[in-house]
Amino acid sequence: MTKFRVAETMKEIMAAYYLEAKNAAYNNTPVAWITSGGPVEFLYAMGVIPVYPENYAPMCSITRMSKDLMEVSEAAGYSQDICSYARTDIGADMTQGGPILGLPKPDMLIVGTNICHTVVKWFDVHARKYNVPLFIIDMPYLHDDMTKDAINYVVKQFEAFKGFLSGVLKKPFNEDKFMETLFLAAQVSDLWEKVLAMGKKKPSPINSFDTFIHLAPIVTLRGTQKAVDYYTRFYDELVELSNQGFGSVPDEKIRLLWDNLPIWYKIKYLSEFFAKHSAALVVSTYTNSWAAMQGDIDTDHALEELARAYLSPYINRGFKYRTDYLVKLVEEFSLDGLVFHSDRSCKPYSIGQYIVKEEVTKRTGRPGLIIEADMNDPRVFSDAQFETRAEAFLESFDR
Amino acid sequence: MKYFAGIDVGSLTAKAVVVDENNRILGYHVMPIGQDSFAAGMSAYQQVLNKAGLKREDVLSIVSTGYSRKRFTEATMQKTEISCHAKGVSVIFPGVTTLIDVGGQDSKAMKLGKNGKVLDFAMNDKCAAGTGRFVEVMAHALNLSLDGLSDAALSFKNELSLSSTCTVFGESEVVSLLSQGHTVADIAWAIIKSIADRIVALAKRVGIGQDVAMSGGMAKNRALVARLEDRIGFDILVPDEPQIIGALGAALIAKEEK
Numbered sequence A: 001m002t003k004f005r006v007a008e009t010m011k012e013i014m015a016a017y018y019l020e021a022k023n024a025a026y027n028n029t030p031v032a033w034i035t036s037g038g039p040v041e042f043l044y045a046m047g048v049i050p051v052y053p054e055n056y057a058p059m060c061s062i063t064r065m066s067k068d069l070m071e072v073s074e075a076a077g078y079s080q081d082i083c084s085y086a087r088t089d090i091g092a093d094m095t096q097g098g099p100i101l102g103l104p105k106p107d108m109l110i111v112g113t114n115i116c117h118t119v120v121k122w123f124d125v126h127a128r129k130y131n132v133p134l135f136i137i138d139m140p141y142l143h144d145d146m147t148k149d150a151i152n153y154v155v156k157q158f159e160a161f162k163g164f165l166s167g168v169l170k171k172p173f174n175e176d177k178f179m180e181t182l183f184l185a186a187q188v189s190d191l192w193e194k195v196l197a198m199g200k201k202k203p204s205p206i207n208s209f210d211t212f213i214h215l216a217p218i219v220t221l222r223g224t225q226k227a228v229d230y231y232t233r234f235y236d237e238l239v240e241l242s243n244q245g246f247g248s249v250p251d252e253k254i255r256l257l258w259d260n261l262p263i264w265y266k267i268k269y270l271s272e273f274f275a276k277h278s279a280a281l282v283v284s285t286y287t288n289s290w291a292a293m294q295g296d297i298d299t300d301h302a303l304e305e306l307a308r309a310y311l312s313p314y315i316n317r318g319f320k321y322r323t324d325y326l327v328k329l330v331e332e333f334s335l336d337g338l339v340f341h342s343d344r345s346c347k348p349y350s351i352g353q354y355i356v357k358e359e360v361t362k363r364t365g366r367p368g369l370i371i372e373a374d375m376n377d378p379r380v381f382s383d384a385q386f387e388t389r390a391e392a393f394l395e396s397f398d399r
Numbered sequence B: 001m002k003y004f005a006g007i008d009v010g011s012l013t014a015k016a017v018v019v020d021e022n023n024r025i026l027g028y029h030v031m032p033i034g035q036d037s038f039a040a041g042m043s044a045y046q047q048v049l050n051k052a053g054l055k056r057e058d059v060l061s062i063v064s065t066g067y068s069r070k071r072f073t074e075a076t077m078q079k080t081e082i083s084c085h086a087k088g089v090s091v092i093f094p095g096v097t098t099l100i101d102v103g104g105q106d107s108k109a110m111k112l113g114k115n116g117k118v119l120d121f122a123m124n125d126k127c128a129a130g131t132g133r134f135v136e137v138m139a140h141a142l143n144l145s146l147d148g149l150s151d152a153a154l155s156f157k158n159e160l161s162l163s164s165t166c167t168v169f170g171e172s173e174v175v176s177l178l179s180q181g182h183t184v185a186d187i188a189w190a191i192i193k194s195i196a197d198r199i200v201a202l203a204k205r206v207g208i209g210q211d212v213a214m215s216g217g218m219a220k221n222r223a224l225v226a227r228l229e230d231r232i233g234f235d236i237l238v239p240d241e242p243q244i245i246g247a248l249g250a251a252l253i254a255k256e257e258k
Ligand SMILES: Nc1ncnc2c1ncn2[C@@H]1O[C@H](COP(=O)(O)OP(=O)(O)O)[C@@H](O)[C@H]1O
Pocket: B009, B010, B011, B012, B013, B014, B066, B102, B103, B104, B105, B106, B131, B132, B133, B135, B136, B146, B147, B150, B216, B217, B218, B220, B221, B222, B243
């Protein structure tokens, strides 16, 4: 992984973000726990600090704390078959553990079902414990194309969500601030897309392990000026590096895609492994999802655009869409192959991967590798098993 | 004449092969690994040199493969067993398009192109169901040798099936089938069927062509090969010494890369 100049800034803004969140109660600022695909723009418009258990769980994993935390929730009866983010987060909540000793208490809980339905049950557990209101925005899975009905269905709920927020916070919904937030969110998504598009360069100055790490601000601070400033600088730095001919792995020979969530506790190991084999993961469906969550800003139809954006992430799309999308990425990023992380925890992301892989190979001639693992549960990963599969896959590009 | 060696340090056994420039096998050796995989690899290598009447300095390069390939530090280069089995079988049976390799802890299916190029492969998940280890545990539960289990299975009378593919649960299921009075032969056949099902499912992931070969120690299990042939509907080519195919491939790669 490259140590970019902006990395220091990211550390600072993320530390400031968590500090502000931890101190929210002293400052009388409301806190909402929200899912990664939840519409955060409404919260920023109303001065609510959004906090992401799905950001905290990987923090626990990278710092090697997830296993102990999962053991706590498992001992309390949560099955090992439940998503490891949920198990980590619930364990962290029970013990007030993890790198920042637990998340600040929520005043409300916001769920979007555009990623999965585990989040409904998971946040329900928190709602009962903290006795705070839970607002669920049901964003239907798109088996085929985007439909007007799906968009309208979500728009209706967005309208209700405004009412919910003004009820809980006892003040009218701030439409002006909302518009401003939407503009900032759109700007940051655009910038993120440009950052990710740098992966098309040969050699690529950035790879998926870098983008996994630099994802934190767009997840947590989407809709703020801070995030816009951050990605502006990041993009400029990448352009500068690329102009100097910099490649993220020495001697880039094999260009690959990464599908599904990162394997957080193995990021450094995997990054070194692929670099050693001159293989660069130049694009990932996972990080791309945050570039999709942007609306073209059309002030008259803002909610429709937002609904369309939130229905769009890869994980919310059917197999045909996924296949076509991967085929397109193979072209755009000049890929030699695809790496699919079959994530034991994340069923909605992993389902269909074998079929999609086969279909993409048929259409592009590019081979795929499936790695069985889990994004947060290190007990599921075996170095030797991974290496045998991955090395055989990389060897197949030799001759 | 120049000589090349391949050492396959697997999960249960170490295999060594020496070839000459004309792909001729001058000798091979198979031995159990025991505690120390490096020592086992070295010992297999020394034995094969003795058999071929060669000295270490006669060998131009060595490729190591198998689970503990990285621990065999004598090697000039390391390759995964997938590439090596593919290479090895392509010399013995040119034209094979599907290779099934089942060893002690892994089962693999490969789709092969020209000259042993791996086009696609699939491997068992993180458990020993469908591998040699499974059969060994079951043979132990039945108090049979490996050959004994295979022979018994082939003489079965009644169709029986194991509901568990898990090695641990499978063992207790075998014990309870015995206590219910089922014959050893019928149970042995149920074990073979269970493992064959897992392997066929794996092979289907890469697609099964008409020219199928099998390598790895489990190819020595005649009952398994018979059941697999039944299930996939094609004959399966089995080399005389299926266990050394990985080491042979490694030796051939050592030669090619020189
Ligand atoms: N004579 C035999 N009859 C049946 N099975 C055998 C025989 N010899 C070895 N095997 C099987 O081969 C397996 C070992 O295969 P091998 O390819 O050497 O494994 P690895 O490469 O993982 O060490 C054993 O688990 C055993 O089931």
